[in-house]
Every structure is written in C-alpha cells, then in structure tokens.
Amino acid sequence: MDKYFSFLDNQINDLLRVDIGFSTCPAADIYPLQPEVMQGYQKRHELIQKFQDITSDLFLASLAQEADPAIAGLIINELPQSFGWNWHRELHERAREMEISLQPAFFRTDEVVPGKISEIQSPGSLWCQCEQLYSFYEHFSQDFKGKPVFPGSMAGQFARDLKKHLDDQPLVHHLLDNASVQSGMRFFLQRTRDHGVRYFGYDKDVSAYDCNFIRAHAFHGLMSDNYFKTRFDAWQNKRLHYDLPPSIVFDEKIPLIFPFWEKTRDMYPDEIREIFPYTTLVDPENIVLEDGEHMDIHEFFQLPRKRRDYFLKYAGCDLDANWGSKGVYSMQAMTGNTAERIESLLTEGYKHNRYWILQKSYSVKEDIAYLDRSSGLQETTATAKYSGFYGPSGLMGILVMHRPFYKVHGAGDTIVSLC
Numbered sequence: 001m002d003k004y005f006s007f008l009d010n011q012i013n014d015l016l017r018v019d020i021g022f023s024t025c026p027a028a029d030i031y032p033l034q035p036e037v038m039q040g041y042q043k044r045h046e047l048i049q050k051f052q053d054i055t056s057d058l059f060l061a062s063l064a065q066e067a068d069p070a071i072a073g074l075i076i077n078e079l080p081q082s083f084g085w086n087w088h089r090e091l092h093e094r095a096r097e098m099e100i101s102l103q104p105a106f107f108r109t110d111e112v113v114p115g116k117i118s119e120i121q122s123p124g125s126l127w128c129q130c131e132q133l134y135s136f137y138e139h140f141s142q143d144f145k146g147k148p149v150f151p152g153s154m155a156g157q158f159a160r161d162l163k164k165h166l167d168d169q170p171l172v173h174h175l176l177d178n179a180s181v182q183s184g185m186r187f188f189l190q191r192t193r194d195h196g197v198r199y200f201g202y203d204k205d206v207s208a209y210d211c212n213f214i215r216a217h218a219f220h221g222l223m224s225d226n227y228f229k230t231r232f233d234a235w236q237n238k239r240l241h242y243d244l245p246p247s248i249v250f251d252e253k254i255p256l257i258f259p260f261w262e263k264t265r266d267m268y269p270d271e272i273r274e275i276f277p278y279t280t281l282v283d284p285e286n287i288v289l290e291d292g293e294h295m296d297i298h299e300f301f302q303l304p305r306k307r308r309d310y311f312l313k314y315a316g317c318d319l320d321a322n323w324g325s326k327g328v329y330s331m332q333a334m335t336g337n338t339a340e341r342i343e344s345l346l347t348e349g350y351k352h353n354r355y356w357i358l359q360k361s362y363s364v365k366e367d368i369a370y371l372d373r374s375s376g377l378q379e380t381t382a383t384a385k386y387s388g389f390y391g392p393s394g395l396m397g398i399l400v401m402h403r404p405f406y407k408v409h410g411a412g413d414t415i416v417s418l419c
Contacts, residue, residue: 001376007139011132012187020183022132024410027417028369028377030137030146031400037114038149038398038419044109044275045394048120051272052103055255056247058267060096063089068263074254074281077316077353083223083248091247094236102245105165106158111386112362116277118311119253122244123215126410128184130154130389130397131191133418148418150397154389155188159195161391166212166241173200173211175225178218180323181410185217215243218319219251252322253315257281257357262288278360282312284347290360301343305332310358312342318354330406332361368402370415382415383408 008022062071063085076084095102104122112118131154137144150157162170179185189199200206208227216222222244225231234240244251256279259268278290284297300308312334314327321327334342346356364384372378382402389397398419401408408414 001371001373004136004140004371005373008132008136011135012128012183015190016183016186018183023412024129024414024416025370025372026133026136027400027402027415028371029144029417030148031398031417031419032146033149033398033419040115041388041398042395044115044117044388045390047272047275048107048109048117048390049103051259051268051275052250054267054272055258056092056102056249058258058264059088059247059249060092063092070263071258073353074257074355075249075252077252077254077355079248079317088247088249095245098236098238100235100238102247102249104245104250105162105241105243106389106391109388109390111388112277113364113384114386115275116362117275118277118359118362119256120250122250123217124387125179125181125184126387126399127154127158127389128181128188129410129416130399130418131188133399133416134397137418148397150419153191154397155191156195157396158188158391159192159197161393161396162197162213165392168212170197170213171200171206171211172197172213172215173208173227175214175216175221177224178216178221178319178323180217211240213241213243217244218323219244219246219248219317220319222246248317252317253313253357254281254355256315256359277362280358281315282346282350282356282358284350287358297343297347301339305335308332308334309361311361312346313357313359315355315357316353327356328407330361331358333406363406366402368415368417370402380404380415385409 005022012020058067058071059075061067062069072085107120107122108124108126109117110119134148134153137148141147174189176182176185193199193202198206200208200211214231222228231240232246235242249255256276258264259273259276260279261281280288287295287297287300308331310331312329312331314321329342365381366384367379367381369377369379382404383406385401385408387399388395400417400419402415403411403413
C-alpha cells in the first residue's frame, strides 16, 4: 500500500509544499459505467442548461412583477437589501439586454442514482480528486483494470474548454476564500497552469485588472471581491466572464422546487422534471408530498418513518448552512428531541425567510473494493453518490463516491473512483 498512498500524498504535498496528503480512500478499480448511462450524463448537460435558463427567466419575470412575486421572494430570502430585489432586477435586466448568459460555466452535479440530480454546485469541490485519481490510475495502470474513459486529465480538459469558452488566453482570478477544500482547489489551480491557464497571484505578468475569468465558490465571495465594481462593470459590457455569475439564483437550493411547485410547474417540461428527485418547499402550513397529499409540518413529523422518506435541506443563501453536508438531514432517521428541535427551527425560520426543502430520498448501496492505508485491499457495502463534472462544452468527467453512511461527501472513510 505504501507506494500507492505515497504517490497520492506526494502529488499534493510536493506541489503545494504542504502536509495534507490524500484524504480519502481510492477504489481498487476504475468504476464500470454502462454506455447508456454515460450517454445519459452527456445528454443531461443540455437539460441542465435549459433548467437554468427557464429558472433565470422566471426570476426576472417575478422581479419585474410580470410573474408571482413569491418566486423572487423565495430566491432573495435572507439576502441583505443592498444585494436584494433591486440589485437582482437590474442585473438580470442588464444581462438580457446585453445577451449575457447567467448560466454557470463550470459545475458539478450530485446524483443519488445516475439521472436523479439532487444538487448542482458551481463550481463545487472535488475537481482536485478527479485530477489526482486520473494521475494515479494512469501511473499504476498495470495494477488496475482499465483506464479512465475520458481522454485527458481534468485540468487539461478544463484548460481547453475555458480557452474555447473565452476565445482568448485565460487570465484567471480564483477567489478561494469560500472554498470548502482550500488545498484541493489550489492543487487543481496549479495543475491547470501546466496546461496554459495563467492566474493573478501566481503568474507575475498577470495583474488583477488583466483577468478575463473570475472564479468564486459563493455569490457572497463575488460581492466582497476588492475588485468587484471594476469587474462587474466589465462583465456588464462583455469584457469579462464569471464562472458562477453574480446572481444568487444558482448558489442555493430553492430553485430545485420550481419544476414541481404549483406556481411554476407548468413552466418546466417533463424532461426537466424527470432529472430531479421530487422536491418541495417546507411551508409549515402546507407541505405537499410527492403523491399530492397536503399536510402541515406537525402532521408531517408525525408520519411513520417509512413515509418520511425525504431529505431535509437548508435551501437559502446563508453560507454557513449551505455548503458541504451542512444543513442536510434524513427525515427517516430523525426521532425524539431532535425531531422536536428541527420542527421548531423550521417553523420559526419560515417566518424570517429562512427556507428549507424536502427532497425525495433515493439510495443505492453497492459492493466496492478499495485501498486502505493501514489494512490494504478491503471490500465493503456502502451508499453511492455520482457526480458529473461539466464545462461550457459539456461533460468532462464522472466521480463516484461510496461511504458507509447516508450522507456521502469527502470524509476520511469515503471511497472515490473515476469512470
């Protein structure tokens, strides 16, 4: 095992001069994916973009009082007034006038089963894990079955797609203050430099005012950028691109209810609705379950656990509750005092525009073989999560994670594999 983990550790430690190492467990083989499943990932890029366009148009119509104001109210939720209704109305109107896309450029899906997208994160974390695993499986190709199906490393694909997207040499400022895995994003940044991407703060001839692509991990990070006014003006006049656009709409989970919500459902075709698990707003007086049954929040908490097969997720803009696995609970696992506390939290929060959603629970458990630092080759049965990584041109890679817990994220006991 030493040679494998030494390689994985040294990739990041030597490049960044840190003592971080590889923090998860690599799978013992490339994850096998059927051709039709791969095709599904490729086709969903267009559907995701269609979802984003419809949602952005709905938001603007609501801000302009051409549609129900409750739509914008849910999205604005807890934002301060300075970046609230007026800010977003003017921003979205300007984007439409100038024909500027408000779609995120690079993003990651989280899928509980392939084809059921529970979240879309822009840009999200784990790009570094894809890059590390690609190098790992390539370096030890004689020891593992098969090779990754994608034609190059994640960093190389990112560099090529970004250059195509900008139609220019990429000059990037990556705002890392809200990145949940700082070392991983810095590792990925450095790897993209090997493929010709240049960065403010890393390449001496790139100034802050030269940058034509701004990456951030949260809307709030863009707003607090000390070059924001200059860059926002450049963006409005199509001289600069953002990865995550300077709008809150795709930096929170509330839009996931819109394909199902009675006020907005008719705006989304079935083909979009089918790529998401059923998702509904936690309105303490009117929760609508997937079968159409209505009930109040107390009635929902009194349901048998088998009928509470939903995940509860914070859906607003409070950054402290809206990253990683924070603000995510299994309703089937919730009992006793915890249930009482959460019910009270939801009821009081709703009064103050602090919104939560319920999302239908799906779960896939699979047998998986993996490498463990101390005990070598191991096998276990664990819950799976599938993530598609997308750029402006489409699918760039697929990462599969397994963990012996109902919440699957980048923890020490998480098993990671590439397709």
